[in-house]
Amino acid sequence: MTSLQALSADILKEVITPRPVQSYKGTFGRCVLIGGNNQFGGAIIMATMAAVYAGTGLVTAATDPINITALRTRLPEAMVIDYQDFNQLATLLSSADSIVVGPGLGETETSLKILKFVFNQVHANQCLIIDGSAITLVANHHLTLPKAQIIFTPHEMEWQRLSGIAIADQTEVNNQAAQAKLGAMVMVKKHHTKIYTNQDVYQLTIGTPAQATGGMGDTLAGIVGAFTAQFRTDYQKSALAAVYAHSAIAEELAANQYVVLPTQISAQLPQFMHQISQPDERPIGFI
Numbered sequence: 185m186t187s188l189q190a191l192s193a194d195i196l197k198e199v200i201t202p203r204p205v206q207s208y209k210g211t212f213g214r215c216v217l218i219g220g221n222n223q224f225g226g227a228i229i230m231a232t233m234a235a236v237y238a239g240t241g242l243v244t245a246a247t248d249p250i251n252i253t254a255l256r257t258r259l260p261e262a263m264v265i266d267y268q269d270f271n272q273l274a275t276l277l278s279s280a281d282s283i284v285v286g287p288g289l290g291e292t293e294t295s296l297k298i299l300k301f302v303f304n305q306v307h308a309n310q311c312l313i314i315d316g317s318a319i320t321l322v323a324n325h326h327l328t329l330p331k332a333q334i335i336f337t338p339h340e341m342e343w344q345r346l347s348g349i350a351i352a353d354q355t356e357v358n359n360q361a362a363q364a365k366l367g368a369m370v371m372v373k374k375h376h377t378k379i380y381t382n383q384d385v386y387q388l389t390i391g392t393p394a395q396a397t398g399g400m401g402d403t404l405a406g407i408v409g410a411f412t413a414q415f416r417t418d419y420q421k422s423a424l425a426a427v428y429a430h431s432a433i434a435e436e437l438a439a440n441q442y443v444v445l446p447t448q449i450s451a452q453l454p455q456f457m458h459q460i461s462q463p464d465e466r467p468i469g470f471i
């Protein structure tokens with residue numbers, strides 16, 4: 185049994201390093217995000233915004249056509265396709281470094297068909313972030329996981345669905361056993377999120393109830409997608425840095441705000457990452 189390790193700000197500097205001068209957009213990874221049905225367009229917009237603002241070289245959202253104009257308007261930096269255009273989706277997925285599936289995907293037959301297609305296409309060396317509706321679909325339909333670098337990002341109810349462990353029984357020991365069965369990295373999101381890997385358990389010791397608002401997890405999924413696509417040395421460390429950065433920015437904003445909007449966190453990411461990448465800068469106090 186491994187002991188609990190508190191995540192510290194040190195993870196930020198380990199992962200968020202200065203950009204090499206000899207570089208272009210391809211150097212900083214490709215992230216494809218799949219989600220946003222006709223009810224939850226906001227979720228894919230927020231996840232995609234986070235992926236763009238966290239520095240991914242190339243970002244594409246695959247979504248219900250109803251969201252395409254809104255996405256292009258909010259985020260001209262991102263490319264957008266219809267998530268049921270499987271020819272285009274296959275091409276995109278084949279060159280992705282990270283894939284985020286689930287924010288606002290929904291739980292319909294169409295959602296399931298899309299998720300199964302993604303699972304079929306993914307390669308072993310790609311990072312696959314399974315969030316939101318995709319977690320519920322995996323749980324409800326007992327889907328077999330593809331071979332990939334998989335990260336689940338469930339909140340406690342999604343984790344209950346996936347692991348079968350009732351929220352009240354989600355102890356570290358029980359969660360570790362469920363993680364071992366899945367064989368994937370699992371972030372159980374709550375106040376002081378815990379992250380389970382095959383080797384270790386980490387706990388986030390920062391974060392604020394000002395984060396308890398719709399879209400906060402969609403935004404985290406986008407940051408995880410960006411960091412794993414961009415900082416490719418160790419996908420688990422990159423994911424840990426994403427979790428830390430998300431809440432560090434939220435805490436800073438919450439010093440003067442009752443609630444922190446998910447899109448505000450994304451908007452602060454470029455400035456926050458700049459400060460982290462500078463020598464001898466403090467990790468917070470960036471505003």
Ligand SMILES: NC(=O)C1=CN([C@@H]2O[C@H](COP(=O)(O)OP(=O)(O)OC[C@H]3O[C@@H](n4cnc5c(N)ncnc54)[C@H](O)[C@@H]3O)[C@@H](O)[C@H]2O)[C@@H](O)CC1
Binds near residue numbers: 225286290318374
């Ligand atoms: N603007 C948008 O388009 C938004 C879309 N969203 C999407 O909506 C879909 C459904 O996700 P939801 O999470 O809303 O619904 P879920 O049905 O998956 O989970 C919500 C249920 O879980 C319970 N719960 C227990 N512990 C919880 C915890 N620690 N955190 C959160 N819920 C907890 C809640 O009381 C509620 O009954 C996802 O695909 C998600 O990405 C949400 O992110 C909200 C914003």
Ligand SMILES: Nc1ncnc2c1ncn2[C@@H]1O[C@H](COP(=O)(O)OP(=O)(O)O)[C@@H](O)[C@H]1O
Binds near residue numbers: 316339399400402
């Ligand atoms: N009280 C809280 N303290 C700290 N973090 C919180 C709190 N409530 C929610 N969060 C964070 O907000 C995010 C919520 O994720 P999720 O429930 O998936 O949101 P959504 O699906 O609406 O985007 C998680 O990262 C979680 O840790």
Ligand SMILES: [Mg+2]
Binds near residue numbers: 315316339401402
């Ligand atoms: Mg969520």
